[in-house]
Amino acid sequence: MVKGMSNLSKLTLITIAIFIVSLTLTFPSYSNEAATLSSYDWPTFRGSFERNGFTQSFIPVDNKLIWECPVGYPFRVSPSLADKKIYAVAENGVVYCINLRNGSILWSKDLGEPCNSTPTYYLERLYLTTASGNVHCINSTDGEIIWTTSLGKSLRSTPLIREIDNSILVIVVTKDGWIYVLNGSSNGEVISYKYLGGEVNGSPSARSRRVYIGLEVIDESRCFGRVLCLDALSLRVYWNVTVDDPVQSSISVSNSRIFFSSLRGVIYCMDALTGSQIWNTSLHVVGCYATPAIGYSKVYVPSGNRLYCLNITNGEMMWYIEVNGRVFSSVSLGGNGLGVFVSNESVTYCFDANSGDIKWIFPVPEGPGNFISSPIITNSTIIVAAPNGVVYRIGSKAPPFILSVESSPSPQVYNSSTRIDAIVVDHARGVLNVTLHYWDNVTQQWHVLQMSLAQGDIHNGSWSAEIPKLKYGTYVKYYVNACSVSGLFTVSDMNEFVVLDIYPPEISNISFSPAFPSYESNVTVTATVTEPENSSGIASVTLVYLENSSGGIVVHKCDMVNIGNNKWAGNICPYPWRTYVSFYIVASDDAGNLASSLTYNYTVIDPNPPIIASITIDPPEPKVGDVVKVYATIIDNGSGVQTVTLSYDYIIGHDEVSMSLYMGDIYQGTWEAEIPSDVNNYQVQVKLIITVVDNAGNEAISTQKSYYVGDNIPPKVLRVQIEPPRPQYCDNVTVVAQVVDYESGVSNVFLRYFIMGENAVFVEMNRISENAFIATIPAYPYATHVYYQIIANDVAGNNVTSPVYMYIVEDFTPPEIMSVSYEPPSPLPEEEVKVTVTVSDRGSGVKTVVLKYFEDGTWHELVMQRTSGNQYQGTYVEKIGNLKAGSFVKFVIIVKDYAGNNVTSITYTFTVRSKPLPLTLILGVCLIAVIVIAVIVFILSVRKPAARPPPPPPPPPPPPIEEVVKKPPPPPPEELEEMEELERMYFEEVEEERKR
Incomplete structure (x- = not known):
């Protein structure tokens, strides 16, 4: 090693110094993925879904073997830890649940196929993937499989859990680059999926809804890497960035940055929101597979047989250390300034995270294959799952002992802080640090308070801290964590309390409006009701009032309404005149505390005069001699009407009369009175006024109404x-x-x-x-x-x-004979005489036209036929035949209309000629006549002519034919008398006929 291990005799002092310094550091942001997890849990690969390998738990300063748990099959993947249980998967596909305290196996579950992922713990369930493409959901309590979803593609990444809109999403990535989102809240059905475009060697990481994945992309010309940022639910790509080399590691997320390593040893730092590159640093190595660890403003990446430390700000190399054997596992960082990793030779190294100094090592027997599993950190111990098939717990053996944990005051109330006292004993090297950890359901976060030594000493002392004032109803759970000088931790049992409210609300400033309520007043009662900050708050304010409107006392309640600024308002409905009302206010808070006000009262008054709603009279328009009824509709919803008086004036006097209740009641009724008939003379104006007095003495006088007595007698x-x-x-x-x-x-x-x-x-x-x-x-x-x-x-x-x-309409006018004609004028015996008459009657019309003629001593009658026109004016024709030669014929026309009027024409006559002589006779006679004339002429011519007398005057011109026709010579007197008698007889017969 380039940097050797420090002298073990100085280890304790150095550890204490590091711990004290670490208390002043600002730790990187830690994503608390579930409220049920404590800061000592390691629920998934790299400790959190940000995969940055940092935890607030301390790494032990001692390298003692606390226990080992052999299972007989190699471990290739990192274990996880939650609720003081270790979850590890062996190479043969068996999942083990191991007791953190003593290393005993609580349960095991054989999946029946190799499993390449770290078990992910979330809400008492474990999520794992298998090489054959199955995603398993296992009950963390007993190991039973809850559901399995088969994707049919090789899986070796650790599942990522996101909770969005109260739905649990299980996100897995296949080796060949497919990402799937499963419904963890039900039976694991696939919600969405997407092809990422390359091979995936790491596990997905996340912050909030953003998921980060690194790829190895191979095309025809080159092999390169790509990093994608996707939405956890829809898989919409926010951004993707291409890098020169394949990305073999998982993505580490810390604050607003992401970190990853490429196959050729380049470490990248990018903006997590946009994907823009901040820096990259080449380690000048080939083969960088581990996921970077982030902490203490540094980036830790192993490659080959070295551990590299880079500045998180600019990527500059700060230091590196060399160890025996290559390092494939990732670094885990503790909250006390130490880090830990395992080499391929199965040696666990603990180093100073700031300087790189090695603090201790812990070798274990080597197993087959590479050591890929990374150590996990919890409560001053580390857990290592080794290729030799053994799970190790390494740390100090004698943690401090927490004798008692008490809270005061009791019960905990909203207006005071809660003091927690813990008696901690460590008779070895003493207590170094005691912290109070509490979680509340308001912030949904864990809080850490440094406890101070109140009594005693570090070997046996009382440590205290105060949880600040909390709101009423806040649920708090807490525990005490004690750390010894040796670096060993002890955690107390979980305790809990609920913040109570034992104080009632305060009622003040009670008033009601209007100050003098009337029968129509809605009385508004207001009051100020307050509770201090953080109290349970006002639950309800009730207005209780009593009234005697129905004779007895009746109690009413109504909820008051918060109108702002701690003011509450309630209404008392209107009550009848002279009702006595008393009221008080009851307030309760959410904790059930009650407060009552003093009692207030008032009596309902009637300040309003009656209302004369309408005045009508019947009949509406009085006539002479009418009795007029006057009706008045009067409303007095208060005290009611007492008297109604009708006053009326007319020409000669003034009268008053009391009106009586006609219908309704004294509160709303119609009143009537009569104005007698003797008042109502024609065109008299009657003026009337109505005066009303109610039982409270209020008076109302109507406006003047008048009417005029009208005319009701028709012409x-x-x-x-x-x-x-x-x-x-x-x-x-x-x-x-x-x-x-x-x-x-x-x-x-x-x-x-x-x-x-x-x-x-x-x-x-x-x-x-x-x-x-x-x-x-x-x-x-x-x-x-x-x-x-x-x-x-x-x-x-x-x-x-x-x-x-x-x-x-009658007709007294006889018809008119307009013309009469006949032909031939002098007929021969064998000829018929055709008589034509034109007749007019503009009244009832022509009924009959009769041709009456006299021949051979006898009168004959013929009814003439109309040949043209109509009954009012027409032409009638008839013929006279069988006449004898030499007969003298006379005829008249008699016309009768439908009204019985008749007219007789003048008498017309003609003579029937004899037959002419034969022609021979006529010729002979003519010859004789010629001869005679010739003789006479001759004689005269022989004689001397005599003087001629003057010629006679010319005869008068003949009358016109019509005149001759129309005006023949009058008949002899005896014939005229006979004709008149005949006419008389004829018309008598016609009249008799008409009557019949």
Whole structure:
């Protein structure tokens, strides 16, 4: 060795000096992975999931063999330790649980396959990986397998545990570079996995959610290394960094940096958050496999037969030591300034972590293969699992004895610190140091207090320390750790206590608002309720009040509300007038302590006058002679209504009347009174006011309300007449109505008329005098039934509707014979005479047209047929035949309408000609006549002509044909009388027919 071992006679003094100096050092950050683990546990490979190999436990200053535990099979991986039990895996795949105190085997479990990982302890479970790709979860109490997950790939890394969102994640890495996240909270199912891109030779390390892994990457051209930082749950890569050489070690994490070594002996320091390189140092060696140990601001890395110490800040070489044999195991650092490692020759070395001086060595019999397992440190002892199949505990044999541990005061309360006194005895070299270790559930952390010697001496003395004031309800567990001058530790049993609160809250500044509560007041009671800092705190504040609103005493409780600044508020609901209320406050804290205030009281008052909610009258618009009822809705939720008085004024007087309760009650009811009919004359204004007094003497007076007596009598229709009284189809009918209204007067009058099947027509009638109104109904066809009535309104809005009147449109006008013609004018006996008549009747229409003719002493009648037009105007034709030669024929036209009116035309005549003479006879006669004329002319021509008389005046021009037709010569008087008689008889018959 370059640096030899120090003189053993000076070992004790040097150790004491180192310990004293170490107390002043700031230790590197230590990740407490589980609250159930103490600072003396070594639960996984390299002591923590940061894999930095540092612990607060001391390395023993003595190299005594305390016990050994042979199992018969070599150990190739480092053991772990938790809860005073050692967990080691032999080469044959058997897991051993060994008692730390005496080295006895508590249980063993054969996995049936080689296991290359350190057992990881977490919450009473062990997690291991096997070469065949199985991940086992084992009960740490009895060794039974809880679950197994087979990944089908070779595993030799130690499992990494992360607890995220109350879920336990088991992270393992395969040899060929796959990372898996298993659900440790259930049955080990795979949550996520990822290929990392290279071969993995170390175990994953972590801080918080970040996982760090080193790789060996081989491609076609070169072999290099890579470091990755991943998320523990999602496996998202935060960063990855490539280095020149393969990474063979696990990654060490310390504070915000990571450290690792490469195959060619380069040590790297990088930023854990970003992966940026801080420094790298080459050891100029080949083959660096160990994981760097971090502590005392230094980096410790073994390679070959040397242990190198580098400055953590810049990577500069500080010193190195050489030993016999190569070193494959990693360095473990204790909290007392010492370090320990094992060489391949099975020699354990203890060295000064600052100077590198060797403090002691401990050789064990060599076993087959390399010594790869690293020693673990706990309570001034080290545990070594050797290739020869033996587990060794090395350290001092006689630790101090803790006689008693007591706490005061009892019980522990929030407003005082807790003093812990421990009597420690060490009759050998004496007690060097006593520390108090306590954990509380508030910070979830372990705290270390240096205990001081209060009485006695280092061989038999009382040591004390004070746990500072803690909050109520804090659960504390603690133990005492005593270290002798020899470096041996003794740990007391775990003790515990809970911080109590035995003091009640304080109630002050009680007030209530309003100061004089009324029946409608929600009374707010406020109080200041306090408890000192760290006490249990106010659990509840209750307002207790008593009231007699129902006659007896009733108790009520309500929870008060914290309104800030230690003030609490509660409400007392409104109570009726004159209710007596008393109250007090009860406060309790979370520890169950109670406090009660003094009692306060008040009587409910009624300061408010009644409310006149509404005043109505019935009828709403009084008329002449009405009895008017007055209703008043009155609300008084306090003392209630006592009296209600109605006062009213009118033209000739003033009266008051007491109103009575009509419905409801005195708190909310309707009151009524009457104003008599003799007050309500037309257009009289009545003014009324209501006065209300409640039982508390409060008075309310309504605003003035008034009404005018109106007109409720409709107009009267005295008389309705029409002109003409019997309207014809051609008449516009004038309707005259006499309407009167002796109160407000007639406003307007309407004539409503209609016929069946049609909409009624409204016509406003014109006033022709004060009470007379006129309107016109247009002409309607014959036989139309016309209905009509009068609607009259007065100024006050009253109206009257007369009965419905009716008239039937008549026709008193006879038809009109517009033209009469016949042809031929002088018929022969064999010819028929065609008579054509044009007739008009605009009223009821033409019913019949009769051709009456006289021949050969007899009257004949023919009903003429309409050939064109309609019943109101048409042309009628009939023929007269079978006439005798030489007959004298006369005829008249008789027209009758549907209303029974008739008209007779003048008499027309014609004579039937005889048949003409034969032609031969006519020719003979004509010849004779010619001869006679010729003779006469001859005679006259022979005679002397006589003087000619003046020519006679020309005859008057013949009348027009129509005039001749229409106006034939009047018949003789006797014939006229006969015709008139015939007409009379005819019309009598027609009338009789019509009546039938």
